Every structure is written in structure tokens, then in C-alpha cells.
Amino acid sequence: xxxxxxxxxxxxxxxxxxxxxxxxxxxxxxxxxxxxxxxxxxxxxxxxxxxxxxxxxxxxxxxxxxxxxxxxxxxxxxxxxxxxxxxxxxxxxxxxxxxxxxxxxxxxxxxxxxxxxxxxxxxxxxxxxxxxxxxxxxxxxxxxxxxxxxxxxxxxxxxxxxxxxxxxxxxxxx
Amino acid sequence: xxxxxxxxxxxxxxxxxxxxxxxxxxxxxxxxxxxxxxxxxxxxxxxxxxxxxxxxxxxxxxxxxxxxxxxxxxxxxxxxxxxxxxxxxxxxxxxxxxxxxxxxxxxxxxxxxxxxxxxxxxxxxxxxxxxxxxxxxxxxxxxxxxxxxxxxxxxxxxxxxxxxxxxxxxxxxxxxxxxxxxxxxxxxxxxxxxxxxxxxxxxxxxxxxxxxxxxxxxxxxxxxxxxxxxxxxxxxxxxxxxxxxxxxxxxxxxxxxxxxxxxxxxxxxxxxxxxxxxx
Numbered sequence: 001x002x003x004x005x006x007x008x009x010x011x012x013x014x015x016x017x018x019x020x021x022x023x024x025x026x027x028x029x030x031x032x033x034x035x036x037x038x039x040x041x042x043x044x045x046x047x048x049x050x051x052x053x054x055x056x057x058x059x060x061x062x063x064x065x066x067x068x069x070x071x072x073x074x075x076x077x078x079x080x081x082x083x084x085x086x087x088x089x090x091x092x093x094x095x096x097x098x099x100x101x102x103x104x105x106x107x108x109x110x111x112x113x114x115x116x117x118x119x120x121x122x123x124x125x126x127x128x129x130x131x132x133x134x135x136x137x138x139x140x141x142x143x144x145x146x147x148x149x150x151x152x153x154x155x156x157x158x159x160x161x162x163x164x165x166x167x168x169x170x171x172x173x174x
Numbered sequence: 175x176x177x178x179x180x181x182x183x184x185x186x187x188x189x190x191x192x193x194x195x196x197x198x199x200x201x202x203x204x205x206x207x208x209x210x211x212x213x214x215x216x217x218x219x220x221x222x223x224x225x226x227x228x229x230x231x232x233x234x235x236x237x238x239x240x241x242x243x244x245x246x247x248x249x250x251x252x253x254x255x256x257x258x259x260x261x262x263x264x265x266x267x268x269x270x271x272x273x274x275x276x277x278x279x280x281x282x283x284x285x286x287x288x289x290x291x292x293x294x295x296x297x298x299x300x301x302x303x304x305x306x307x308x309x310x311x312x313x314x315x316x317x318x319x320x321x322x323x324x325x326x327x328x329x330x331x332x333x334x335x336x337x338x339x340x341x342x343x344x345x346x347x348x349x350x351x352x353x354x355x356x357x358x359x360x361x362x363x364x365x366x367x368x369x370x371x372x373x374x375x376x377x378x379x380x381x382x383x384x385x386x387x388x389x390x391x392x393x394x395x396x397x398x399x400x401x402x403x404x405x406x407x408x409x410x411x412x413x414x415x416x417x418x419x420x421x422x423x424x425x426x427x428x429x430x431x432x433x434x435x436x437x438x439x440x441x442x443x444x445x446x447x448x449x450x451x452x453x
Contacts, residue, residue: 030262031237038241038259
């Protein structure tokens, strides 16, 4: 075999394999993509919530993507308490301003960032913990009026989901 | 098997594996250098095409099964969800349903080749018999698969075919009741059909393995019907028939793709006008 024909064969083999690999990838991609959330699952991914009925100081829980979301209509004291906290003393350092769009409305995912229980504090009769927000009964995490972790094993503040206001009476989560 | 010589491999990883389980020596012998008659025409391509279609059906079927539920209340809607909501679900379903038709087309041509060229004759009788077994398994699998979407044709096709067994004297009716799990084709029938539809393709795969093994013992037939007398009458399978089969496969896939993308329901049974059902 001459050097030329060997080079030619090498080239053909290489391009053959390359095209074959591309072909396999093209065939596999839709198969694997079919495992991603389907359109009906994604349709449940945004929820619109009417907040006009929540009085000042009141809270509402809605389901979003299979998880509870706490919507709290904060009182002036609760807002002040949240804003006055020294950020450097926090376990997960976030200011209140970073966590809200309008200060009187706090929207957080009601899943404890420790191991996933649902903290109590939505009802006035629930325990609110030492920081007047939420208290997780599973392992004793205390969250403040901005949903930030203040005491206990949880590493992070309650997650703020993506949301936006539609007018003054509705928010769209997700 | 332990005493056959192993092939030499430059890659140390390949060599390590082969020393302990000679899969690479096996592949080299059966698909690399295997002496194949040099006068094959394209009719000899269809066995390989059928193997490719079997794998396609298994892969598309398993992915589809991730979105399907076997229950008379839910099956039809599950298929509609696959068509509308699942990413690429329409493609998966059309691949699977047209794949069944094309699998049979490839197998029919493969069978007709065998009949025309006498590939069933001595010493290949068992090869042929195994092929018949594969064909029967394919028919069972396809019939059962058609029931799963739980459409009109699914129900009535299942009713007619299962009723055939009632023709058996004495025990016919009992057998049919046993098959149905009830007194008509209903949910118990559907759930057991789903289990069987998932199982049988792997049984087919095992029988195909035996079929190819039997072929490799005798070697292939060829258009002239004269057994190769010396090396001069054969070619190594790779690269000659790997390349020829790949080309033939691509042509087959183009026609398959034409159906999937431009006329996916052409081979189906569409009830276009209201018609009284078979009450």
C-alpha cells in the first residue's frame, strides 16, 4: 500500500467515524430530550396568584411546581425588623431588599433548606420561632420576617422563587 | 472455547479485557475476518437491516414505555400526551409504529431471499427453523403492541384474534377466558399484553443470537448456490460487507424516514367516516 492510499484510507475512516458519531448523536438527542419535562409538566410551572384578599399581616400558601410557596403581606414592624438586621451576623448573608420586590410582600418557597420539611408560621397559631418568621419543627431551624435563616442547622435562607407583579392584585410565580 | 487462539490487540485495555473474556477476538472472528461469499447481491443485506430495525424498535419502545400507562382509562390519553406534550414524543411514536411496518418489510424480503435461493436447504435447516420462530414471535409482539394504544382497531383486533382460540375443541373457550383474564378484552387483557410486549422483543433478541450463531457455523448461502470451495471465493466481512450493508441500510433508512416525516399515518387504519362499531 502506498503512502498516498494509506493516507486516503485513514482520512476516509476518520471522516466515516466522525459522521457516524454525529449521526448517533442526532438520533440519541431527541430520545434523551423526551425525558425532559413535557409540555403539560411545564404548563404547571407558572402559577398566577390573586393577592388582593390577603390582609396586612396575613399569609397565603400556594402550590408551585409541587412545592408550597409562602406569600406574606408584611406589617410595617415586620418590614422594619427585617431591614434593621446587620447582614454580617447572618448565616446566609442577604439583605431584605435583595429578597423582595415590594417590601410589604414576601414570596418564599416554604421548604426548609436543611432537609426539606415545611416550616410552620403561616397560621397565626403556628410557632414562629425566635425571629418571628417561620420555625421548622423537624430540626429546629428559625427563619426571620424576611425568610432568612437565623438559628438552627439550615444553611441557606428560604428560596425566593422567580416572580413578578401583574398589576397590584396578582403575582405570577415561575 | 477456552483453547482457541486469541487475536493480537495493540491497545492494552482491549488486550486486558480480551485475555479475560475474549469478546474482541470473537468480534474480530465473526464480524471482522469472517469469510463471506464474494458474490452477494443486495438481497443479502436485509438480515442486517432487520437486526438494525429490531434494535431501533427496542430503544424507541423502551423510551415510549416511560410515558405510557397500561390501563383502559388512561392508555389512549397517555398516547395523546406522548404525541402532544412529551418532547419529541410524536417522533418517538412515529418511529415505533412505522418501524414495526418496516421491520416486517425487511423480514419479508429476507424470507423471500431464503425461499428463492434455497437458503433453507442442508446444512441450513435449523437456521431456517429459528427464522420461523423469530417470525412467529414478531407477529405476536406486533399484534400485542397494536392493542396498547387502546383505539377502536386495538380492541376489535384483539377481540377477533383472541377469539380464534375458541375454535380449539373442548378447551377452546376456557383458553380464551384464560387469555382475556375475563369475559371480554378489557383491562386485565391490556395490562398483561403490556408486560408481554415488553418481554417478547428480548426473547426475539435471544433467538436472533441463535439464528446468527447457526449461520456462522455453516457460513452464508450465495446467489449461485455453490458452496465456496476456497478462500478465493470469499471476502472478509469487514470492510466489504460492513460497507455494503451500511450503504444498503442508509437507502432503507431514507425510505423509512420519508414515511416517518411525510406520511406517518399512511400505513395506519384511519376511520374517516362515522361507521357503526362492531357491537
